[in-house]
Amino acid sequence: MTDDLFTAYRTFFGKGDALYRLFAPYRICPLGAHVDHQHGLVSGFAFDSGIDFLFSETENGKVEMASLTFEGLVTFNVQRPVEERQGNWGDYLRGAIWALQQDFRLEKGIKGIVKGSIPIGGLSSSAALLCGFVMAVDKVNHLGLSRQQIIDYASVAERRYIDLNNGILDQACVVLCEADKLLYLDTATGEHRLVPFGGENPKPLPFKLGIFFSGVTRRLTGTDYNLRVSECKTAAWIIQAYEGKHLKELGDTRLRDVSEEELERCSDRMPDRFARRARHFFTECDRVTEGIKAWEDGDIERFGQYVFDSCESSMNNYECGSPELIALYHIMRRTPGIYGGRFSGAGFKGACIALVDPSRQEEIRTFVTNEYLREYPQYRDSFEIFFCNPANGVDFL
Numbered sequence: 474m475t476d477d478l479f480t481a482y483r484t485f486f487g488k489g490d491a492l493y494r495l496f497a498p499y500r501i502c503p504l505g506a507h508v509d510h511q512h513g514l515v516s517g518f519a520f521d522s523g524i525d526f527l528f529s530e531t532e533n534g535k536v537e538m539a540s541l542t543f544e545g546l547v548t549f550n551v552q553r554p555v556e557e558r559q560g561n562w563g564d565y566l567r568g569a570i571w572a573l574q575q576d577f578r579l580e581k582g583i584k585g586i587v588k589g590s591i592p593i594g595g596l597s598s599s600a601a602l603l604c605g606f607v608m609a610v611d612k613v614n615h616l617g618l619s620r621q622q623i624i625d626y627a628s629v630a631e632r633r634y635i636d637l638n639n640g641i642l643d644q645a646c647v648v649l650c651e652a653d654k655l656l657y658l659d660t661a662t663g664e665h666r667l668v669p670f671g672g673e674n675p676k677p678l679p680f681k682l683g684i685f686f687s688g689v690t691r692r693l694t695g696t697d698y699n700l701r702v703s704e705c706k707t708a709a710w711i712i713q714a715y716e717g718k719h720l721k722e723l724g725d726t727r728l729r730d731v732s733e734e735e736l737e738r739c740s741d742r743m744p745d746r747f748a749r750r751a752r753h754f755f756t757e758c759d760r761v762t763e764g765i766k767a768w769e770d771g772d773i774e775r776f777g778q779y780v781f782d783s784c785e786s787s788m789n790n791y792e793c794g795s796p797e798l799i800a801l802y803h804i805m806r807r808t809p810g811i812y813g814g815r816f817s818g819a820g821f822k823g824a825c826i827a828l829v830d831p832s833r834q835e836e837i838r839t840f841v842t843n844e845y846l847r848e849y850p851q852y853r854d855s856f857e858i859f860f861c862n863p864a865n866g867v868d869f870l
């Protein structure tokens with residue numbers, strides 16, 4: 474752990490406070506992309522990079538948070554109604570308080586420092602920040618939140634305060650994951666399992682996680698993320714209407730409410746973009762189910778193949794991916810030693826992720842860097858590669 478957090482804390486706030494420290498990991502989702510908002514099946518890892526928090530409580534409700542990663546000091550008071558979004562990282566802190574205020578009267582605030590360990594983009598730094606901050610506020614106010622409640626409040630903050638119509642994937646990975654296991658989650662019911670590699674005969678993990686930063690960063694609220702969510706809901710609505718089923722309001726409709734057979738019966742009559750969004754949903758949920766079997770069989774090559782297939786469907790059916798991410802994906806496919814890889818997160822910015830053979834790490838670094846920078850020399854200073862390991866969910870240190 475870095476000492477610069479302590480130094481920064483002392484510079485901002487002086488000495489003498491009782492300090493708490495927690496670490497909220499980033500996440501990757503190898504299989505189960507873009508289906509959580511439609512109540513589909515997902516999988517995920519938390520990994521050993523993320524956001525470090527060092528903080529203490531304040532008696533008067535004041536929040537004062539500084540960051541070594543994001544710009545600007547964030548100040549407000551948890552005892553007062555939360556102000557509107559301001560378009561900076563403080564919105565996530567305000568959002569967390571807004572969500573908690575729906576159920577609790579908060580007394581104590583937080584002052585502290587946060588620091589992200591690798592560049593931001595596609596690895597769910599927002600969920601790490603939200604879940605970590607909810608846990609910090611829980612600690613100083615003795616709210617006694619369960620792990621599930623941390624997920625729920627962080628999720629309410631992102632959907633209702635930040636206005637991103639996302640699902641529960643990110644928060645669930647940040648909170649529930651365990652090192653060496655793959656999280657399997659049914660986002661319709663919340664049912665989940667932490668699956669050992671090799672199933673009943675667990676084996677050590679034969680891979681590392683490769684994170685390939687394209688050099689492009691952008692916020693999800695400025696992308697087509699919410700548009701895709703609406704397209705999925707509309708696809709479900711159209712299918713239900715053709716099938717003569719009872720319709721709910723569009724906002725309450727999900728692709729999980731219809732079946733693949735129903736889609737195929739009417740896909741010819743649907744505008745193509747809606748049929749493709751629905752096709753992504755069904756094939757991706759199947760890939761999660763099949764991928765979990767490969768994982769339990771201890772077959773990393775088969776698992777990796779599903780991850781590549783998942784990215785194909787993200788490009789062709791879900792239609793996401795910036796030109797840079799698409800280029801990286803094609804490079805990864807022809808890189809020896811990469812078992813499988815895809816866009817990370819929503820796939821509109823940030824990074825590609827891959828499962829890589831640890832013995833070929835440096836070869837992979839050289840090959841991907843040379844190939845990518847040949848196509849995109851403008852990212853020479855911002856393109857970066859990291860190799861990480863699956864890790865436990867958010868916790869106090």
Ligand code: GLA
Nearest residue numbers: 506507639640641642818819
């Ligand atoms: C973002 C969202 C998640 C999920 C992924 C795509 O990370 O926050 O809820 O939809 O994209 O799988």
